[in-house]
Amino acid sequence: MNLSDLAPEYIRAISPYQPGKPISELAREMGMDERTIIKLASNENPLGTSPLALEAMTRALNEVALYPDGSGFELKAALSKRYGVTSSQIVLGNGSNDVLELAARVFLKPGASAVYSQHAFAVYPLVTQAVGASGIAVRAIKYGHDLDAMLDAVTPETRIVFIANPNNPTGTLLAASALLRFLERVSSDVLVVLDEAYNEYLPGTIKADSIAWLKRFPNLLITRTFSKAYGMAGIRVGFGLAHPDVSGLMNRVRQPFNVNSVALAGAVAALEDVEFVKRTYALNQAGMLQITTGLRQLGIEYIPSYGNFLSFRLSQHDVRAINESLLRQGVIVRPIGIYEMPEHLRVTVGLESENQKFLKSLEIAIGESA
Numbered sequence: 001m002n003l004s005d006l007a008p009e010y011i012r013a014i015s016p017y018q019p020g021k022p023i024s025e026l027a028r029e030m031g032m033d034e035r036t037i038i039k040l041a042s043n044e045n046p047l048g049t050s051p052l053a054l055e056a057m058t059r060a061l062n063e064v065a066l067y068p069d070g071s072g073f074e075l076k077a078a079l080s081k082r083y084g085v086t087s088s089q090i091v092l093g094n095g096s097n098d099v100l101e102l103a104a105r106v107f108l109k110p111g112a113s114a115v116y117s118q119h120a121f122a123v124y125p126l127v128t129q130a131v132g133a134s135g136i137a138v139r140a141i142k143y144g145h146d147l148d149a150m151l152d153a154v155t156p157e158t159r160i161v162f163i164a165n166p167n168n169p170t171g172t173l174l175a176a177s178a179l180l181r182f183l184e185r186v187s188s189d190v191l192v193v194l195d196e197a198y199n200e201y202l203p204g205t206i207k208a209d210s211i212a213w214l215k216r217f218p219n220l221l222i223t224r225t226f227s228k229a230y231g232m233a234g235i236r237v238g239f240g241l242a243h244p245d246v247s248g249l250m251n252r253v254r255q256p257f258n259v260n261s262v263a264l265a266g267a268v269a270a271l272e273d274v275e276f277v278k279r280t281y282a283l284n285q286a287g288m289l290q291i292t293t294g295l296r297q298l299g300i301e302y303i304p305s306y307g308n309f310l311s312f313r314l315s316q317h318d319v320r321a322i323n324e325s326l327l328r329q330g331v332i333v334r335p336i337g338i339y340e341m342p343e344h345l346r347v348t349v350g351l352e353s354e355n356q357k358f359l360k361s362l363e364i365a366i367g368e369s370a
């Protein structure tokens with residue numbers, strides 16, 4: 001008997017998520033000193049973690065013998081205050097990935113479908129397939145979501161539309177007005193999951209007031225994370241905001257203790273750390289300018305990005321060879337062939353010195369491949 005035959009066909013068909021290569025793995029593979037390697041592959045915060053969060057988490061470590069507060073009372077209270085929603089509208093997750101999965105488990109099943117964009121975040125097809133539903137990938141325009149086409153792709157069986165804004169790995173942003181028009185037109189029996197993992201990196205002037213839309217659209221779920229701007233990717237905490245009927249169902253299917261106590265304490269403190277988010281934002285703006293300027297000098301085409309990362313195109317070069325040269329030089333970026341972007345690499349905006357090393361190494365890599 002082949003054990004994998006016991007799993008449903010839709011589970012066997014899943015291709016695993018490919019994370020960014022850890023520094024320790026590259027060091028092992030190449031016999032390099034970890035300290036000479038920089039990782040710009042997973043959109044992590046180059047400033048590390050919010051110091052307030054770090055302090056709170058260190059304190060919380062003393063109590064890990066106890067189960068976490070399964071209701072996340074304090075974090076929900078802090079989020080309610082910050083975002084002007086009720087606690088009953090909040091779903092906490094073990095990263096926002098968990099929230100995306102909960103949405104799929106609640107609203108999808110075999111026979112149902114989810115709509116998402118080509119080049120969109122890889123987790124959407126994953127969570128869709130994992131519950132036996134079918135995914136409908138809609139062709140992108142200029143690497144961004146084509147909302148009109150996504151609306152047309154919705155069928156009577158569609159229960160979720162996933163929208164990443166900004167999107168990863170393309171960094172594209174939809175205008176607030178376009179999103180609003182989409183929400184007004186899409187059938188109210190379709191849950192619109194608006195993934196705003198990079199919200200904190202947007203200038204205030206172009207940020208959609210998406211949370212205010214929750215009052216008008218009971219079929220809207222907004223997801224946010226502490227992984228990116230708050231620098232807490234390793235501790236896993238994110239959240240969803242929705243109509244209480246939606247969050248209520250999601251809270252029923254989640255694990256009772258899905259967010260650990262250290263993460264809960266850290267997230268409460270992180271929300272207070274306005275200063276850290278400000279510094280993160282400013283560093284990202286400067287780093288984005290540094291990288292785009294450098295790429296332009298190298299004659300490399302890139303997709304303008306609204307996140308803390310950027311995808312650039314190496315159409316004249318062998319992407320694999322360039323990536324391998326970067327790795328040999330101790331620079332980890334992300335190949336995005338699985339996003340149907342085989343000619344692109346994605347780089348996370350790092351510290352000034354890291355961006356510098358990346359640009360220099362890329363120049364060398366291109367020289368080698370010419």
Ligand SMILES: *Cc1c(COP(=O)(O)O)cnc(C)c1O
Pocket residue numbers: 043094095096097098121164167168195197224225226227228233237238
């Ligand atoms: C990084 C990212 C997330 C956040 O994942 P977590 O599970 O919260 O760490 C969600 N959506 C997108 C588009 C992302 O790039």
